Amino acid sequence: MxxxxxxxxxxxxxxxPSTTTTTPAAxxxxxxxxxxxxxxxxxxxxxxxxxxARRWVSATLDGQVYAQPLVVGDQxxxxxxxxSVYALDRTTGAVRWHTNVGQPVPGRSLPCGNxxxxxxxxxxVVDRGAGLLYAVAFSAPLHHELVAIDVATGAVRSRRTxxxxxxxxxxxxxxxxxxxxxxxxxxAFGGRDGDCGPYRGRVxxxxxxxxxxxxxxxxxxxxxxxxxxxxxxxxxxxLVVTGNGEPTGQPVESSSxxxxxPDLAVRDIFTPANWRQLDQNDTDLGSxxxxxxxxGLLLQGGKEGVGYLLDAAHLGGVGGQVASVDVCPGSGxxxxxxxxxxxxxxxxxxGLVAVRVDVSARSATVAWRAGGMDAxxxxxxxxxxxxxxxxxxxxxxxxxxxxxxxADLPLGPVTHxxxxxxxPSQLFVPTDRKIVALTAP
Numbered sequence: 001m002x003x004x005x006x007x008x009x010x011x012x013x014x015x016x017p018s019t020t021t022t023t024p025a026a027x028x029x030x031x032x033x034x035x036x037x038x039x040x041x042x043x044x045x046x047x048x049x050x051x052x053a054r055r056w057v058s059a060t061l062d063g064q065v066y067a068q069p070l071v072v073g074d075q076x077x078x079x080x081x082x083x084s085v086y087a088l089d090r091t092t093g094a095v096r097w098h099t100n101v102g103q104p105v106p107g108r109s110l111p112c113g114n115x116x117x118x119x120x121x122x123x124x125v126v127d128r129g130a131g132l133l134y135a136v137a138f139s140a141p142l143h144h145e146l147v148a149i150d151v152a153t154g155a156v157r158s159r160r161t162x163x164x165x166x167x168x169x170x171x172x173x174x175x176x177x178x179x180x181x182x183x184x185x186x187x188a189f190g191g192r193d194g195d196c197g198p199y200r201g202r203v204x205x206x207x208x209x210x211x212x213x214x215x216x217x218x219x220x221x222x223x224x225x226x227x228x229x230x231x232x233x234x235x236x237x238x239l240v241v242t243g244n245g246e247p248t249g250q251p252v253e254s255s256s257x258x259x260x261x262p263d264l265a266v267r268d269i270f271t272p273a274n275w276r277q278l279d280q281n282d283t284d285l286g287s288x289x290x291x292x293x294x295x296g297l298l299l300q301g302g303k304e305g306v307g308y309l310l311d312a313a314h315l316g317g318v319g320g321q322v323a324s325v326d327v328c329p330g331s332g333x334x335x336x337x338x339x340x341x342x343x344x345x346x347x348x349x350x351g352l353v354a355v356r357v358d359v360s361a362r363s364a365t366v367a368w369r370a371g372g373m374d375a376x377x378x379x380x381x382x383x384x385x386x387x388x389x390x391x392x393x394x395x396x397x398x399x400x401x402x403x404x405x406x407a408d409l410p411l412g413p414v415t416h417x418x419x420x421x422x423x424p425s426q427l428f429v430p431t432d433r434k435i436v437a438l439t440a441p
Contacts, residue, residue, distance in 0.1 A: 030071040030421045031126035035176030037233035037291040039339030045424035046382025049397035049406035051440035056093035058435040061086055063104065065430035067123040068419035073152055077427050078435055083119035083137045085149055091171055093437060097154030101147045102139030110170055112194030122230060123177035125185065132157060134178055134185050143167040146185060146206055162187060162204050166217045171197030177231030179238060182262045183208055186231045186238050190224025201242045205264055216264035220245030223254035228377065228417050229289035229336040234312055237261055241300065243286030244279040251275050251318055255284040256302055259315060270310055273319030278304060278336040291337040291344040295359035299344045300331030307355055309364045326366045327353050335417040336377035343367060343400060345385055347375035352387050354403060368403030376418035386427060388418035395429060411436060
């Protein structure tokens with residue numbers, strides 16, 4: 001049974017689109033992927049790129065780090081493929097506590113995949129009111145387990161197997177970040193690298209109070225939900241994006257943006273008009289998640305490289321986008337986005353792209369491109385965009401307004417999508433099995 005959390009009940013009807021400005025991560029805490037439930041990836045106080053330097057490098061952890069670090073109080077919380085969670089001292093990097101929650105699964109025992117071993121891949125989420133971190137561990141014997149860990153002590157407070165009947169854990173991957181809203185933890189599943197076996201796109205909603213979980217399975221075969229940002233919270237509902245499904249001749253929730261109620265009923269859907277080609281060519285939308293903008297707008301990218309501007313209150317069905325823009329032509333968008341000052345930062349396989357959205361005109365245009373890199377998930381700290389160049393193992397800084405490069409710092413080998421996190425005047429970057437902290441002296 002999961003411990004109760006201090007959250008209100010979810011809405012049972014669609015919420016009105018938000019018209020408020022983008023807000024930074026609350027109180028400097030970074031408790032979920034990209035800092036808030038809408039995945040904005042923004043803090044107001046940044047590190048001066050001209051003076052940025054390493055503050056500390058952590059000890060080698062017990063597994064690779066694909067999850068984004070989280071920051072709560074004076075601790076940096078890190079999940080690993082060793083099925084562990086670490087709390088690092090925010091000032092020194094020293095290990096405060098280390099909790100192992102299971103035996104990770106060797107990659108050779110799975111029918112496909114590119115992570116070895118597999119433990120905790122999706123970014124956890126912290127409920128600050130309850131003082132708990134929720135993470136999904138993939139462990140032997142093969143199963144996915146939602147674990148609640150005390151943030152202060154590292155003690156395991158609860159654990160619960162969340163695989164639904166008919167789901168094969170060997171072919172289902174839990175890469176998306178977890179989301180927390182309305183007293184429920186939302187967990188999404190896709191397939192493994194190589195698309196082996198009868199996997200399906202799924203979402204599980206687990207009440208933190210310990211009640212029965214709900215689940216949603218995409219109608220199309222395959223159509224995994226795998227993008228690292230995971231479910232995006234808008235007005236109490238969650239938005240998820242599906243990958244390519246097996247061709248059926250009908251649009252059945254593959255290559256689509258879905259708006260789900262807190263009970264996981266489908267409220268709304270957007271599917272590109274060329275969904276057949278996206279499914280057939282593996283150029284679907286499922287490689288990233290929606291960027292939430294002011295005025296009730298969303299920007300959704302994908303492997304095809306097109307950015308679709310959507311109305312969050314009416315996603316539009318098949319071909320119902322408000323506008324579209326070529327964001328990553330020939331390369332595709334992968335990972336998470338960041339949003340600040342009307343700009344969406346999109347990570348492309350050939351660079352970082354800034355898309356400016358005009359809310360009143362309901363239009364989107366490319367503001368600048370920083371090419372020559374395989375961009376990881378970007379963030380915005382102050383007026384600076386920060387992003388990991390995955391291929392070169394370096395951290396780049398760019399002026400948010402102009403795209404001018406402000407810094408290029410060495411990191412070493414990094415995991416794919418390499419999601420860094422921020423706190424006021426600090427950056428935390430995962431580098432394979434370590435965390436690097438940067439600040440300005």
